[in-house]
Amino acid sequence: MNNHITLYEAIGGGATVRRMVEAFYPHVQAHPLLGPLFPADITPVMEKQYLFLSQFFGGPSLYSDQYGHPMMRGRHLPFPITVERAEAWLSCMDQALQDIGMSEELREIVLHRLSGPAHHFVNTPDEE
Ligand code: HEM
Structure with missing residues (x-):
């Protein structure tokens, strides 16, 4: 991949981030370990994720412009995030x-980029 373009640009910009988010939450809601953590009205969560991922992949700072410093680990502390849930999130x-x-090459890069934060947000041991 060309070093001079961001991952945001490489995947196709905001239109792709939007499609990703719209495809992602139905899987999350249907997942037995993840669905119960989320509110029934998923629309506001989808919108925040669109703003955040745009910024996270190197696009415009949409999330911070609206909500300030992301502090994403802190924002996830109210929810019991286990390794199992982090892996479920990544598989969704x-x-x-x-x-x-998305092409396999880009998919691997995107998942690799997200796997750091997903594991960093783990705050609860897996149940025995
Ligand atoms: C590791 C597994 C994860 C779980 C179980 C999880 C779960 C959740 C839950 C329950 C919420 C709150 C929804 C609400 O009631 O508003 C949330 C919010 C959010 N999550 Fe995650 N999440 C995970 C990983 C991630 C990752 C890897 C990212 C991005 C790198 C991410 C980005 C966000 C964003 C942007 C929000 C909205 C924050 C806000 O309220 O401003 N999450 N997540």
């Missing part, structure tokens, strides 16, 4: 990227 994202037809 993998599914979503396949749903929207």
Whole structure:
């Protein structure tokens, strides 16, 4: 991949981030370990995720412009995030990227970029 372009640009910009997010949350809501953590009205969560991921992939700072410093680990502290849930989150994202037809090369880069934060947000030991 060309070093001079951001991942945001490489995947196709905001339109792709929008499609990713729209494909992702139905998988999250259907997942037995993840669905119960989320509110029934998922629209505001989707919107925040669109703002955040745009920024996280190197696009415009949409999330910070509206909500200030992301402090994402802190924002996840109210929720019991286990390793199992982090892996489930990443597998829902993998599914979503396949749903929207992202190339395998980009899919691997995107998932790799998200796996650091997903594991960093773990705040609860797995149940025995
Ligand atoms: C590790 C597994 C994860 C779980 C179980 C999880 C779960 C959640 C939950 C329950 C919410 C709150 C929804 C609400 O009631 O508003 C949330 C919010 C959010 N999550 Fe995650 N999340 C995970 C990983 C991630 C990752 C890897 C990212 C991005 C790198 C991310 C980005 C966000 C954003 C942007 C919000 C909205 C924050 C806000 O309120 O401003 N999450 N997440």
